[in-house]
Amino acid sequence: MADDTSRFMAMKGAGYYSQATVGARNVITGAIPVVKAALAAQDLGTQTGAITFTDMGCADGGTSLDMWGAVLGDLRAEFPGHALQLTYTDLPKNDFSQLFQIVHGLTDLPSYADKIDNLYIMASATSFHHPIVPPGTLNLGFSATASHYISETPAQIPDHVHMVGSTGAVRDAFRAQGARDWEAFLLARAQELAPGGRLVLYNFGIDEQGRYLGHTGGQSMFDMFARLWRALVEDGTITEDEYRATNFPQHYRTVEEFAAPFRNTDNPVYKAGLRLEEIGTLHTRCPFEQSFTEDHKDAARFAKDYIPTLRSWSEPTFVAGLSGTRPAEEIAPIIDRFYQSYEDAVAAEPEGHAMDYIHARVVAFKDG
Numbered sequence: 001m002a003d004d005t006s007r008f009m010a011m012k013g014a015g016y017y018s019q020a021t022v023g024a025r026n027v028i029t030g031a032i033p034v035v036k037a038a039l040a041a042q043d044l045g046t047q048t049g050a051i052t053f054t055d056m057g058c059a060d061g062g063t064s065l066d067m068w069g070a071v072l073g074d075l076r077a078e079f080p081g082h083a084l085q086l087t088y089t090d091l092p093k094n095d096f097s098q099l100f101q102i103v104h105g106l107t108d109l110p111s112y113a114d115k116i117d118n119l120y121i122m123a124s125a126t127s128f129h130h131p132i133v134p135p136g137t138l139n140l141g142f143s144a145t146a147s148h149y150i151s152e153t154p155a156q157i158p159d160h161v162h163m164v165g166s167t168g169a170v171r172d173a174f175r176a177q178g179a180r181d182w183e184a185f186l187l188a189r190a191q192e193l194a195p196g197g198r199l200v201l202y203n204f205g206i207d208e209q210g211r212y213l214g215h216t217g218g219q220s221m222f223d224m225f226a227r228l229w230r231a232l233v234e235d236g237t238i239t240e241d242e243y244r245a246t247n248f249p250q251h252y253r254t255v256e257e258f259a260a261p262f263r264n265t266d267n268p269v270y271k272a273g274l275r276l277e278e279i280g281t282l283h284t285r286c287p288f289e290q291s292f293t294e295d296h297k298d299a300a301r302f303a304k305d306y307i308p309t310l311r312s313w314s315e316p317t318f319v320a321g322l323s324g325t326r327p328a329e330e331i332a333p334i335i336d337r338f339y340q341s342y343e344d345a346v347a348a349e350p351e352g353h354a355m356d357y358i359h360a361r362v363v364a365f366k367d368g
Ligand SMILES: C[S@@+](CC[C@H](N)C(=O)[O-])C[C@H]1O[C@@H](n2cnc3c(N)ncnc32)[C@H](O)[C@@H]1O
Pocket: 003, 009, 010, 011, 021, 024, 025, 028, 056, 057, 058, 059, 060, 063, 064, 089, 090, 091, 094, 126, 127, 128, 129, 143, 144, 145, 146, 149, 150, 313
């Protein structure tokens, strides 16, 4: 059965995602040594059959091209006799055609695919809350900036659009949904991993200082979203019901929430043999704010460069909030106006705007 949010979830397609998300690519490229270490910790030389990988929640595949090129290139040299098999995974509404064009070098982005022989590239549209590859076959499961998407939105968020703006019972409902989905994610991986197989996961979350995406000091991005979306209610563009129906299907977990299934020996994840090797947080600076502050200092240019990175992943949620009875020709101008209002606000007062990334990095292995 399809997960609830999978019915509308996808990044903005046609290559928009990769073009706009330099920061996400920087995070993944920074993961190269961690992925290499997770492979070096396994006895791959004696393995018969292909060495296998997944890239879960890959979007259009552009942000992980450099990482896979480096990792697979090294492995090819070290194990010339082994087939390598990489499965890209995302939800059914993902733009898989764009993914294949990017990975097979049909766009401006240089790809590794034709430089590595005996390499088999596949794709799956099975949710990462379910097993994706056959039991006991996976050597390395990778995922960046994806596990915060939850399979259903457990409650409407009063006067906000994201769980970070919720309190009390609503916050608890998101926390509980986040825990269920994290457990399902890990249990599915426990089933897929070969003995000694590794997970390398860069998850959006909340760090020890309470920081999260776009909330690292200065303007808080999700508060801006909520305020500007509310302004469209106030001027009569959208209805109160549409505002209420706009809820990001996401939960930002704390480090404790990420670690819990591994630390509780009664948890099914622990019982399934998954063990935590490493957990920590990392802060990645917004490249658009950095370039504005340290280089060009042009507020209008910053605003124009910056908004597409927000839009690449947030637009589907705002579109989904609008009434299903609105004709398509009404939706596009509303959404354009909304992001234009964000761009205007940044251009007028650029200080403090930034979409810094906060990740919790989890490395785990399958015991046995
Ligand atoms: C922000 S993008 C990250 C893309 C890429 N990994 C990166 O770091 O640049 C999140 C991706 O996760 C996917 N996603 C969300 N929920 C998912 C699920 N249950 N199973 C598989 N993919 C999912 C979304 O469709 C989206 O493409």
